[in-house]
Amino acid sequence: MSKPKVATCSLAGCFGCHMSFLDIDERILQLVELVDFGPSPINDLKHFTDRCRVGLVEGGCANAENVRVLREFRTHCDILVSMGYCATSGGIPAMRNLVSMEECLREAYMEGPSVHNPTGRVPGDLELPLLLDKVRPCHEVVKIDYHLPGCPPSADAIWAALCALVSDAPIELPYQLIKYD
Amino acid sequence: MSEITLTIDGREITTQPGRTILEAAEEHGIYIPRLCHLPGLKPFGGCRVCTVLVNGRSEAACTQPVAQGIVVENDTEQLRAWRRNIIEMLFVEGNHFCPSCEKSGDCELQALAYRMGISAPRHPFLWPRREVDASHPDVLIDHNRCILCARCARTSRDIDGKEVFGFVGRGPARKLTINPGARLVDSALDVTDQAVNACPVGAILRKRGAYATPVGRRHYDRAPIGSGIETPAELTIDRGDQP
Numbered sequence: 141m142s143k144p145k146v147a148t149c150s151l152a153g154c155f156g157c158h159m160s161f162l163d164i165d166e167r168i169l170q171l172v173e174l175v176d177f178g179p180s181p182i183n184d185l186k187h188f189t190d191r192c193r194v195g196l197v198e199g200g201c202a203n204a205e206n207v208r209v210l211r212e213f214r215t216h217c218d219i220l221v222s223m224g225y226c227a228t229s230g231g232i233p234a235m236r237n238l239v240s241m242e243e244c245l246r247e248a249y250m251e252g253p254s255v256h257n258p259t260g261r262v263p264g265d266l267e268l269p270l271l272l273d274k275v276r277p278c279h280e281v282v283k284i285d286y287h288l289p290g291c292p293p294s295a296d297a298i299w300a301a302l303c304a305l306v307s308d309a310p311i312e313l314p315y316q317l318i319k320y321d
Numbered sequence: 322m323s324e325i326t327l328t329i330d331g332r333e334i335t336t337q338p339g340r341t342i343l344e345a346a347e348e349h350g351i352y353i354p355r356l357c358h359l360p361g362l363k364p365f366g367g368c369r370v371c372t373v374l375v376n377g378r379s380e381a382a383c384t385q386p387v388a389q390g391i392v393v394e395n396d397t398e399q400l401r402a403w404r405r406n407i408i409e410m411l412f413v414e415g416n417h418f419c420p421s422c423e424k425s426g427d428c429e430l431q432a433l434a435y436r437m438g439i440s441a442p443r444h445p446f447l448w449p450r451r452e453v454d455a456s457h458p459d460v461l462i463d464h465n466r467c468i469l470c471a472r473c474a475r476t477s478r479d480i481d482g483k484e485v486f487g488f489v490g491r492g493p494a495r496k497l498t499i500n501p502g503a504r505l506v507d508s509a510l511d512v513t514d515q516a517v518n519a520c521p522v523g524a525i526l527r528k529r530g531a532y533a534t535p536v537g538r539r540h541y542d543r544a545p546i547g548s549g550i551e552t553p554a555e556l557t558i559d560r561g562d563q564p
C-alpha cells in the first residue's frame with residue numbers, strides 16, 4: 141500500500157511553523173517511513189500531481205496568491221490543517237487590519253523611518269498579487285478541518301497531530317502542547 | 322443559621338447561607354470557570370463565563386446565592402459549549418495578538434481558552450479600531466485587549482477609593498474610559514494602586530516589566546487555570562464539534 145501524502149505551504153506566515161516542523165529532529169527518519177510528500181517548501185514541489193491525505197497550512201491570507209494556494213490545497217487535500225497562530229487567527233500580519241490599507245502602504249513604502257524609495261511610489265507591478273482588504277485566518281476563506289495553535293506550534297504538537305492524522309487515530313494533545321504563543 | 326445542602330453535578334455539598342454558588346463550589350474543590358469575578362470585590366455578574374443551571378435555569382454562579390435543596394449543573398456539555406462561545410466571542414471582538422502580548426502565559430482569558438481546548442475562535446474576527454494609552458509614566462492601557470470586565474474600575478472604586486476608570490457606550494460601542502479626562506496620565510492612578518493588578522488580560526500593564534518570566538514558568542504554562550481549586554482534568558485538543 142502506498143504511503144499517505146502530506147502537503148505543506150506557507151501563506152502569510154514567517155516560515156516559523158515550518159522551522160518548528162523540522163524541529164522534530166531525528167523523528168524525520170520515522171516521518172519518511174510514514175508519509176510521502178506532495179507539494180511543500182521542504183521538497184520545493186510547486187504543484188499537486190495527486191491527492192494528499194493531509195495539508196498543513198502555515199499563515200493566513202494576505203493577498204490573492206495566498207487565497208489561490210489555499211483553495212488549491214483545499215481541492216487536493218482530504219484533511220486541511222491550519223498550523224500556527226497566523227493560519228488560525230491572522231497573527232502578526234493581521235496587525236495591519238487595525239489601520240487602513242492606504243496608511244499601511246504609505247508607512248511601508250513612503251514614510252517609514254527606514255524607507256529608501258526614490259520613486260516615492262507603492263509597487264504596483266501586475267506580477268504582484270493584489271492585497272486583500274484584511275488579512276484573514278484560513279477558516280474565513282475555505283473550510284478548515286483542524287486548528288493547531290501556537291506561534292509556532294511546538295515540534296511535539298505538530299508531530300503528535302500529524303501522526304494521528306495519517307493513521308486515523310484521534311488527536312490527543314496534552315495541555316502543555318496547546319499554546320497561542 | 323443552619324447549614325444549607327445543595328447538589329452540584331449530582332454531588333451533594335453543604336455550605337453556609339449567604340455564600341454564592343461559586344464560593345460554595347470552590348469550598349468543596351469544584352471549579353466553576355470565571356473571568357470578571359475577583360475575590361475581595363462585590364459580585365458583579367458581567368461576563369457570564371460562570372453560567373450554571375440552577376434547577377434548570379441559567380444563572381451566574383458568582384452572583385447567585387446558594388439556597389436549600391437547589392440542583393446545580395456546572396460541568397455539562399451544554400454549559401461547556403456556552404462558555405466556550407463566550408470566550409471565543411471575547412477573542413474576536415477585541416484584537417488579541419497573543420504571540421506578542423506581554424500577558425501571554427499569565428492571561429486569564431487565554432488560560433480559559435486553553436482549558437476549554439479552544440484551538441481557534443470560530444466566529445468572524447471584527448478587528449475593531451482601539452487605542453493604546455501610554456501617557457502614564459508607569460502604567461500602560463491597551464484597549465485592544467480590554468474585555469470590559471470592570472475589574473479595574475471596581476478595584477479602583479472599592480479598594481483604592483479613587484474611581485480612576487469608568488465606562489461609556491452600550492453594546493459593541495461600550496468602552497473603558499479614564500476619569501477625569503481621556504488620558505491615564507491626567508488621572509489619579511498610581512502604579513501602586515491595586516487596580517493595576519486587577520486586569521485579567523493584558524489591557525492594563527505595568528511598564529518595564531514585560532516578558533520577565535521565561536516561557537515554561539509563567540502562570541498557566543503547565544497547569545490549567547482552576548487546577549489550584551480542583552484536580553486537573555486530562556485535556557485534549559478541540560475537534561471543532563459543538564453540541
Ligand code: SF4
Nearest residue numbers: 417419422428522523
Ligand atoms: S490579553 Fe490575553 S488573550 Fe489577549 S492577546 Fe494578551 S495573552 Fe492573548
Ligand code: SF4
Nearest residue numbers: 467468470471473520
Ligand atoms: S482594562 Fe482590564 S480590568 Fe479593566 S475592564 Fe478592561 S479587561 Fe477588565
Ligand code: FES
Nearest residue numbers: 366368369371383
Ligand atoms: S464570573 Fe460570574 S459573570 Fe463573570
